Amino acid sequence: MPAAVTGVCYAIDGKTLIDHVSCRLDGPGRTVILGPNGAGKSVLLRLCHGLLAPTAGHIRWGGASPVETMHRRGIVFQRPVMLRRSVAANVEHVLKIKGVPRIRRPALVEAALAQSGLGSLGQRQARTLSGGEQQRLAIARAWLLEPAVVLLDEPTANLDPGATRAVEELIINLGATGAKIIMTTHDIAQARRLADEVMFLHHGRLLEHRPAAEFFAGPRDPNAAGFIAGELIT
Amino acid sequence: MNDFSSALSNAVGLVAGLDPQLLEIVGLSLEISLSAVLIATILGLPMGATLALANFPGRRAAVVVLNAFMGLPPVVVGLVIYLLLSRAGPLGPLGLLFTPTAMIIAQAVLVTPIVAALARQTVADLHEEYDEHLRAIGSGPLQRMTTLLWDGRFRLLTAILAGFGRAIAEVGAVLIVGGNILHSTRVMTTTIALETSKGNLGLALGLGIILVLMALSVNAAAVLLGDAAHRRFG
Numbered sequence: 092m093p094a095a096v097t098g099v100c101y102a103i104d105g106k107t108l109i110d111h112v113s114c115r116l117d118g119p120g121r122t123v124i125l126g127p128n129g130a131g132k133s134v135l136l137r138l139c140h141g142l143l144a145p146t147a148g149h150i151r152w153g154g155a156s157p158v159e160t161m162h163r164r165g166i167v168f169q170r171p172v173m174l175r176r177s178v179a180a181n182v183e184h185v186l187k188i189k190g191v192p193r194i195r196r197p198a199l200v201e202a203a204l205a206q207s208g209l210g211s212l213g214q215r216q217a218r219t220l221s222g223g224e225q226q227r228l229a230i231a232r233a234w235l236l237e238p239a240v241v242l243l244d245e246p247t248a249n250l251d252p253g254a255t256r257a258v259e260e261l262i263i264n265l266g267a268t269g270a271k272i273i274m275t276t277h278d279i280a281q282a283r284r285l286a287d288e289v290m291f292l293h294h295g296r297l298l299e300h301r302p303a304a305e306f307f308a309g310p311r312d313p314n315a316a317g318f319i320a321g322e323l324i325t
Numbered sequence: 326m327n328d329f330s331s332a333l334s335n336a337v338g339l340v341a342g343l344d345p346q347l348l349e350i351v352g353l354s355l356e357i358s359l360s361a362v363l364i365a366t367i368l369g370l371p372m373g374a375t376l377a378l379a380n381f382p383g384r385r386a387a388v389v390v391l392n393a394f395m396g397l398p399p400v401v402v403g404l405v406i407y408l409l410l411s412r413a414g415p416l417g418p419l420g421l422l423f424t425p426t427a428m429i430i431a432q433a434v435l436v437t438p439i440v441a442a443l444a445r446q447t448v449a450d451l452h453e454e455y456d457e458h459l460r461a462i463g464s465g466p467l468q469r470m471t472t473l474l475w476d477g478r479f480r481l482l483t484a485i486l487a488g489f490g491r492a493i494a495e496v497g498a499v500l501i502v503g504g505n506i507l508h509s510t511r512v513m514t515t516t517i518a519l520e521t522s523k524g525n526l527g528l529a530l531g532l533g534i535i536l537v538l539m540a541l542s543v544n545a546a547a548v549l550l551g552d553a554a555h556r557r558f559g
Contacts, residue, residue, distance in 0.1 A: 142460055161463050172458035175476045175558045184472065188464050218558045232462075 092163060092239040092271075093117040094139060098148035101134055101295075108134045110295040111148070121262070121272040123286035123303070125279070127324060131295040132275035133169070136244050139273070140166050152240075162189065165233025165270075169245040171225045178220065178228055179204065179213040185232050199235065207231035207261055223254025230261050234270075241265055243274040247281065259285060279319050283307060291315040293324065328526065335527030336534055347531055354512040357425055357499070358492040361432030362440075365488055369437045370481065373444025374470045377452060388445065394438035399431075400497030406431045407501050423504040428512070431498040436488040443484030447477040479554035483547045490543045494536065 094116040101109035108131045116122055124132045137143045139150055141157030152160040174181050182200045191199065204210050207227045212220065217228060226246055233241050243262065247255040262285065266272045276282055282289060286303040291312065298312040310316045317324045339347050376388060408414050410422040410430075421427045451473045459469050474481065496514035503510030505519055513532045520529040 140461065142457060161461070166461045168457065168461075172455055174455070174472070175479075175554075185462050188459075188462050188468055188472075216557045 092153040092160065094240075095151045096139070096148075097150070099135075099138060099145045099150060100147035101131075101138060101143060102146050108295050109138065109145070112292075112295070112297045113148075114290065114297060114300050116271070116273060119266070119269060119271055120287035121266050121274065121285050122288045122290060123282045124273065124275040124290045124292055125282045125286075125318075126275075126277065126292035127318060128277055130277075130292040132277075132292050133244050134295075135292065136166075136242050136273070136275055140164060140242055142166075163238055164240045164242060165235070165238040167226070167229045167233045167241070167243040167246050169248050171229035173217040173220070173225055173228070176217060177214050178209060178217050181217045181228060182232055182235070185235055189236060191236070203231040203235055206234065206264070208257070221254065223250050223257055226250065226254070226258050227261055230258070230265065234265055237268070238270055240271045240273060243272065245275055245277070247278070248276075255281075279321075291318070293318075332526035332530050336529075336531035339527060339531040340534060344531070347528070347535075349508070350511060350513055350516050350532065351535060353425065353510075354493060354514075357428045357512060358432060358489060360429045361436055361492050362485060362489045364429070364433040365436035365440045366485055368433075369440030369488075370444050370474060371470070372437070373441040373446075374448045374474055376441070376445045377448035378466065378470060378473075388442075391438055391442050391445065395442050397435060397438065398497065399435055399495040400501065402434050403431055403498035403501030406434065406498070410502065422502065423506060423510060425503070425510055427502040428499045428510060431502045432492045432495070435495065435498060436492050439488045439491060440484050443487065444474070444477075444481055447480040447484070448473045451477050479550050483550055486543050486547050486550075490540060493539055493543075 096112055096114045096116070099109055099112045100107065112135065124135060126132050134143065138145055139157060141161050150157050152163075174184055176184070179200050182203050183196050186196045186199055200213075201210075204213055207230055209224065209227055209231060212224065217225065220228065230241075230243075230246070233243075246262070247258050250258065259281070262272060262274065272285075274285065282303070286306075289299065289301060289303050289306040290297060291299040291306070291310065291314075293314045299306060299310055299315050306315070307319065310319060314324050373391075376384065376391065406427060407422065409416045410419065410427055411417055412422070421430070448470075452469075455473065455476070459472065464472065494514065496518055499510070499512055500515045500518065503512070503515065505511050505515040511519075513536050517529045517532050517536075520526070520532075
């Protein structure tokens with residue numbers, strides 16, 4: 092399901108957060124939206140999923156609007172929302188909302204938990220899990236029902252290195268099943284590890300959009316070059 | 326002091342000996358208040374949830390009025406229900422005045438605002454926390470309501486307990502619409518009022534002890550619920 096982003100702007104309270112972004116997201120693989128904090132990465136992701144509406148321009152997924160195609164995408168937020176239920180019940184809740192008949196749910200829940208390495212934690216209260224485990228549960232939820240695209244917003248920003256590695260492995264596995272991964276991060280090293288393609292965002296503007304190898308070999312935009320050199324770009 | 330200690334020993338004797346008259350009064354009190362709380366729950370939970378989730382003109386005013394109704398004076402509620410049910414009133418033909426049914430109606434009117442207002446607060450708080458996740462998985466309005474009500478179950482149970490506490494302890498409403506008729510509409514609170522004025526302090530004190538024990542149990546249950554919720558959900 093290709094995405095066509097055309098002239099998208101998003102402004103709130105007179106402040107422009109996304110400034111005329113246009114791009115095309117096509118094909119399998121992992122696209123990383125990279126940029127410093129406050130660049131507008133999270134806003135762009137939410138616009139793509141239909142959680143926010145652009146103030147100008149439009150986004151189309153396979154020709155249809157983000158809201159119409161929402162059911163074909165999964166999304167993972169920086170801080171996962173855990174329902175006040177067991178781990179398994181958190182997964183089952185998504186299936187219930189999406190109208191999966193009761194009889195099919197147990198098998199899907201079991202498969203999702205096994206896939207994310209949470210098989211033994213099914214009956215634990217979700218809110219008592221560690222940060223990394225909660226994020227893996229969030230990915231398990233986003234992975235359900237074979238989404239065409241999975242969006243992830245700074246999924247490991249709050250995690251320690253061990254948990255980060257586990258989550259990154261999961262993301263790689265997820266992508267390997269054929270889902271397109273679109274992920275935001277401010278972590279340059281993580282972008283190097285995971286990206287097939289990089290979109291560099293700064294002050295709401297898309298400054299570069301290139302295959303990862305080319306981008307890291309030599310960014311064309313000075314802000315991008317400064318950023319990956321470790322400077323604080325303002 | 327002699328009066329009090331003899332009444333107290335009389336009271337303890339009645340309670341410990343499971344005096345049949347005492348039990349009849351306690352039984353009727355529980356029947357009426359529990360029925361009223363059941364009705365208040367069935368009406369109040371969806372009412373509160375709707376107020377929390379729906380957006381309509383005048384919503385803020387409705388919330389203010391609902392919160393104010395939590396403090397409705399029981400005698401005034403009793404008076405209004407009396408006027409409605411009396412033979413000259415609009416619902417007179419139903420012949421409900423001075424029956425347990427009238428008392429259930431009056432207490433339901435008293436308790437419903439409590440359940441509804443606390444449900445509204447609970448659902449509103451959870452809505453803030455869960456909104457993005459529920460929208461991202463494509464939740465419809467009714468699904469959202471049931472999700473939030475279920476996840477708020479511990480706080481909602483506490484609200485229902487608070488409603489029961491109010492119902493079982495009030496005297497004004499049930500006295501006016503019930504008439505305190507022996508073997509028919511005489512409950513703990515109205516009996517205490519009557520027997521005290523007759524100087525029959527033993528029975529009054531015995532019922533008073535039971536009423537206080539009930540209030541303490543309800544509060545203890547609420548605290549235990551809060552603890553259990555905290556342990557499970559952090």
